[in-house]
Amino acid sequence: MGVYGRRRCFAVLGLATALAVGALSPAAASTGAGHGAVPAGLLERATVVDLQTAMHARLLTSEQVTRGYLDRIERLNPRLNAVVRVNPDAIAMARRSDAHRRARGARGPLEGIPVLLKENMNTADRQGTTAGATALLGAQPAEDAFLVSRLRAAGAVILGKANQSEWSNFRGSDLVDGWSAVGGQTHNPYVLDRSASGSSSGSAASAAAGLAAVAIGTDTDGSVVYPASATSTVGIRPTLGLVSRTGIVPITSRHDTPGPLARTVTDAALTLWAIQGADPADPDTAAAAGTLPSDPRTVLRRDALRGKRIGLWREGHVGVDADVDRVFDAAVRRLRDLGATVVEGADVPDLGEVTTEHMLPAVLTEFKHDLNAYLGATPGRHPRNLRELIDFYDRHPDGHDHLLFDMADKTDGDLSAPAYRAHREAATGAARRAIDDPLVRHRLDAIVTPTSLPAPVIGRERDSAPFAKTTTHAAAAGYPHITVPAGYAANGLPLGLSFIGTRSSDAHLIGYAYAFEQATNARQTPRYLPTTR
Template structure:
C-alpha cells in the first residue's frame, strides 16, 4: 500500500485550536466562548476541503455564499441570538437535495444540467430550509453515485460524471459505500461537521459504516423528501451523518418533524444504559453469512468481540432471534433488490416497486422546476440525453468505463411506464409484509417482552440486513467498531420498528461510549485511480 507521507493531510488548526475531534456541542461551546468565529470555522472547513478533496472527490459544488452565511450567523451571535445547537456549524448535503443558491442540484449527472442551468429549483428542499432556519452554514454539495445508483445494474460505486470517482479516505482504492458516499466521506475527513444523505436501500447506513462515522437512517416519513430528486416514495428517506451519535442526532433534530415534548438529543446516553438492555442477533441468512464469508473474517471477529463487550456491560444478547421470513426476504447470494424477479417472481421484487415509482416521481420532480428551457421532462428525455452524450454519460453499454451496462436500470424503469399494475401492488404489499410483520417486528417480539433492537453486521453480504430495513421503511443506526485488513472501517447496526428512533439513539450512543471504535482516515493507496464496481457483472 502507498501511504500519505508525501502529503500534508493533518487537520489544520482553527484559530490555533485542533478541532478534529470536536463534537457539535464542543464547537458550539467554543463559538460561545469566542475562541473562534463561525466565519473562521467555515474558513477552516473550506481549507480542509481544498486540500483533501483533490484525493477523495467527495464534493461536487462549493457554496460561494458560505462565508457570507457564516458572517451573518456571527453577527446574530454578537446580538445575543443563537438559533440552535447548529448555529454557525458547517454542513454539506448530497447532490440530490435541492438548494436554491448558486449550486446545481443534479444527482451527480450532467444530464440534468441542461434543465438547471438557466433554470431554477423552486425552493430549497424542506430539510435544507430547516437547517438554514436553525442557523447551520451550508458549505457545499456532496458527490454521490450518479442518480443515487438508479441508472445501471453494474457501475462504479461513488462515481458521477460531475464529481468523478469518490474514494474511501481510509483506503483510496476502496469504495466509499453506497450512493451517499460523498456525504459520509465529508464527515470522516472533517470537510464538514455533519451532512445529509438520502437512502432508498442502504445509501446512508452502508457508507457511514465504511467511513467510520455514525449514520442515522430515520423511519420513512419522519424527514421530508420534498425537494429531493426522488427514487421511490415508499422507501426514500433523508438521513444524517456525524462523527458521533450526538452529532447525527442533533442534525436529525434539525430536519425531522420532531417529537411533541422532547428532542431526539435527549435520548443520548452512556454505556451504563446497556445494563438490563435486551438485543437479538438475527442469525439465519444474516449473521450466518457473515460468519461464513472468508473475506469478512476480521470484521466478523471484531463484531463478535464488540458484542461480548456489550454483554459484559450488562446487556442480554440473544442468539438465533431470526426473521421468520428470512429465507423469503433475504437473497441467498447477497444484496440484490431484483432477486425475486430474476427467479420469475416480479410480484415479490423490491425493484418492481422502485422502478415503477421512479418513473412517475422523476417526471413530477422535473415538472416542478421553476423553468425548463431545454424541455427535459421525462425519464425518456434523460435516457436520450445520456445516449447522445455517451462519451460522458455512458448511455450506451461499453462506452464509459464507470458504466459497463450503460443505463439498463433506467431503461427497465422506462419500460414499466410507471403503471401501478398487479405486479407493483403485490410487490409493495409483499416486501412490506415480509420485512415488517413477518420480519423485523416478529423478531423484536419473539422473546416474550419486546427487544431493544436487533444487532446486525452492516456490510455482510453487501448489506442484506440493511436491505430488510429498507423494504420495511424502518429506522437504522450504525456505530463504528473497527477497521478490517484492508484498512476499511466496519460497524455494528441496530434495527428497530417504525418510529423507534429513541431506542436506536439510546443504545447506539451507549454502544459508542462503550466501544469507542471510530478511526482516523489513513489515506492508504493514495495514488489509486481504479473504479470500484458493484452489482451484477455482465456476462
C-alpha cells in the first residue's frame, strides 16, 4: 500500500482508544456491519493516509467514515454554508467500496474516501449541477464529468456538492466571493465573518473544516489557490490539461483546470494522481500525458528542496501587509534551512496592458464559445446558450448585474477568427515569458511568493489593501501553481506560500511544497471565531 497503506497511525488518530471504549467494534468494522460512531474530532485531523490505513486494518469502514462526515456536515454546515447538498447515494457508494475491499482489496489510495465536488461538476445522478445559479436548476447532466468518473473508478465516495461563487465569479461586477443564489454565502471556518475567497470557496472551507477528506475545485485565475490560502489548506492548480475539463461548467478552456483542495500535500497529491488522465473529449489532456510519475512516493520527499534554486517574488507582494511580510520572511528562512539556495530578484513582471488589450478579449470570446457548447449539450430545462441566459436574468432580476455576460455576448465566439487567435497568442505568450524568463535567467527550479493577504471581511474583498495578483501569470500560461499553509496573521487568519513553475513541473512543485509542509507543520485547525473585531 506504500505511502497510504503502511503507516501505523492508530494511536495518533485515537482509534485504539475508541476501540477500547467500544465506540467502534472490531467485529463490526471487519464485517461492515453496524454503524459505530467515528470518535469525535477524529475526522477533523484524519488524513487520507490515516483513513486508508484504518480501513485496510479493518478498524474502520467506509460506511462509518462517510456517516461521520455527513454528521459533521449536519453540525457545522449551518455555520459555514460550504456544502450545497449531500449525495443521497453516498452511503450506498460507501457500502459498495467496503464490499470491494473485502472481496478484492482497495483499488487505490482513494478507496472508500469521501470527496466533495465543486458545484460546477456534472454528476449523472440526483445531485444536480448549477454552478450556483438558479438558471441551471433544471439542468440534468446525462454523464459524469470525466474527473468524477475517475473518482468513481478509484473507489472514492462522492459525498456531495460544495458551494461556490456563482458562475465562478464570471457574471458581473458586484457578486461577493463565495456567494451563490443556490447555496448562499460561504463562511471562512477560521473567522466566520471573513471571506473564504472564491470561486472554489465551499470546496476550500469544507476541506479546512473536515467536512470531507478532500474536495475538488476549479481554477480559472486563482479560484483554487486563493481559497486554499484563505482557509489554510493545500491547493493545487495543475498544468493545463493534466486533469480533464469535460463535464464542467466552463469559463475558458485556455485557463480552466480542476484541482484538489486538502489539509495536507499528501492528500492533495493522492487526489491529483487519481483524477488526472487522458480524456479523448479534452485534447489538452493528451499534451499533458506523462506529466506525473506513476508513483507519488517518488515525489513526496522531505529532502526535495535540498540543492534546489528557489527564486523570491517580492515585488507587489512584500511591503503591503506586516503579517504577510513576517510569515514570508520566516518561510524564506525555512527554505534555506532545508538546503535550498534562495535567489533574490526573481520577480514576475506585471502583465500590464496585455491583460486588458489581449487577455480579456480572448477570455470573453472563449466564454461565449465554451458556455454555448456546454449549455447546448446539457439535457434539461434551462437556457440553451448565452443569449438565453442573459434573457433569463432580465426576466428574473436578482439585484446583481451580468456585465461580463453582456460583454461576452458581443463577441462572435469564433475561436478560429484571426483577431481572436492574435489576442490569445499575445496573452498566453506574455504570461509564459513572465514566468519562464526569471526561471531561466536565475537558473531556478521554482519561484515562491506570498499567495494572498489575510481574508477580508465578507463583501469587502475588493476594498482590501492593494496586492499584485499572484495567479494570473500561471493561469494564462497554463502552468502549475501550488499553495501550502505558511502561517497566520496576528488575528488568526491563515496565510499561504505559493510555489510556481513552468509547464509540467507539477511533480517538482508538489515535492517542494511537501518538504516545506513537513518542516513547518504550519497548519492549525479552525476555531470558528465569529469575528476578529
